[in-house]
Amino acid sequence: MTFQTAHILPGTLDDLAGEVSADESDESIPVDAPFTGERIGDVPACAPSDVTAAVARARTAQGEWSSWSVNRRADVLLRCHDLVLDRQDELLDVMGLESGKVRQDGYEEVLDVATNARYYATRAEELLRPRRRDGAIPLATKTIEYRKPVGVVGVIAPWNYPLTLAVSDAIPALLAGNAVVLKPAEETPFSALLVAKLLREAGLPADAFRVVTGRGDEVGPALIDAVDFVSFTGSTETGRTVAERAGENLVKCSLELGGKNPMVVLDDADVAAAVEGAIRGCFTNAGQLCLSFERLYVQDGVYDEFRRTFAERTRELSMAPSLDYDVEVGSLVSERQFEKVREHVADAVDEGATVVAGGNARPDVGPYFFEPTILTDVTEEMTLAREETFGPVVSLSGFSEEEEGIALANDSDRGLNASVWTTDTDRGWRIARGIDCGTVGINDPYHATWASVDAPMGGMKDSGIGRRHGREGMRKYTESQTVAEQRVASLAPPRRVPTKWYARAMSGVMRLYKRIEEAR
Structure with a gap:
């Protein structure tokens, strides 16, 4: 070895x-x-x-x-x-x-x-x-x-x-x-x-x-x-x-x-910080992370700068079959997972996608290594546009208006995790609330939401039911168990009291309870 x-x-x-x-x-x-x-x-x-x-x-x-x-x-x-x-x-x-x-x-x-x-x-x-x-x-x-x-x-x-x-x-x-x-x-x-x-x-x-x-x-x-x-x-x-x-x-x-998670970068974002967030959000664990981003949407004002910087940073990532801390990208887990990633990229390229960074298997490093990959010009008919790739592959697209960015982020039958990048706090919270995902990070890929273990985490739509954390x-x-003791009186009509009288009395009590609750 x-x-x-x-x-x-x-x-x-x-x-x-x-x-x-x-x-x-x-x-x-x-x-x-x-x-x-x-x-x-x-x-x-x-x-x-x-x-x-x-x-x-x-x-x-x-x-x-x-x-x-x-x-x-x-x-x-x-x-x-x-x-x-x-x-x-x-x-x-x-x-x-x-x-x-x-x-x-x-x-x-x-x-x-x-x-x-x-x-x-x-x-x-x-x-x-x-x-x-x-x-x-x-x-x-x-x-x-x-x-x-x-x-x-x-x-x-x-x-x-x-x-x-x-x-x-x-x-x-x-x-x-x-x-x-x-x-x-x-x-x-x-x-x-x-x-x-x-x-x-x-x-x-x-x-x-x-x-x-x-x-x-x-x-x-x-x-x-x-x-x-x-x-x-x-x-x-x-x-x-x-x-x-x-x-x-x-x-x-x-x-x-599963997820098909989006990351949205707004035109007032700190581009350098957003690029580092994308590196962590897209390529951690070689992309084999349920929370990782496979769809990246960048607003027009910063698209060119982000695309250039993200591609440069992606090409710099180190890959090796190593258990040392200084290596950034590891292996896919198996031949089956490797073939899925390779086929998704090949299908996209054959259908007209452009490789901005990566795109190749690396048998010189190990049998299941695949380069961190950025693709543009990804269209709906491509397999990776809709299916979860679960590898170090992300599609990159631009958008003009906020509403378009939100619509693109929500254009999936899955809703596990998302991320919004902006220097305007109010804007970030507003857009985050509009994205249909169980967790949304603002200026953070997934660490802040996942590590906030006092808050629930889980998916919307086809990304699951139930919550952890x-x-x-x-x-x-x-299982919840309710035990109730009736100490005095009874909810049932008393003996020898006509049911009609009981009903009128209880209706009056219900109105009284309503006024008490409203006054709280």
């Missing part, structure tokens, strides 16, 4: 694979290093019966785990916070090795897991606390809302952020008193297995967080059939299938799906 994994001891990956319980299958799935295409290990190909057994073990463990106080559970996640930071080099090596991402992109995942662990651990008691609600009759009715864990949560995670998307969603589920069974992507199972080990070291009961490895079309359906809630991150197409199966089982689900990110893993 042309890179070093200084923090992974020999045999570590084999030891991690050995923690998967796969009693019903002798098959295994090879895991390759995208930097070189070489095999780095194997994990069991779990059978549906293995999934059922893992969920049964998790369900047993959940009974004990949910009996712990919220503060005791929080202590476990705070210890996990420290372990993730302490063991970050090992985590970064494993992530880079199996996903092909460069170290600076992997470090964002370390920060994210630690941030979510700290946020939910320090707020879980408040978010889960029983809450007094207005009773049916003031003073006469005492009503309290309780939050109960749903049971066992199934998390189906993708390969592009193998630490964040495997663990950050599991953290609030665990703190709410649930057990979790995680199905990581076939390409990137070791990051999930390593963090499962860290959770146990932090004090989590062993079976409260189980990992099942295997092929999605076999393990996924079995998991959905067995759990009480499904959290899925992935493509819109697969998300529809997950939602359909969850619906058949009357199991709630949260889905963060904030109050919604924990409460979705709970």
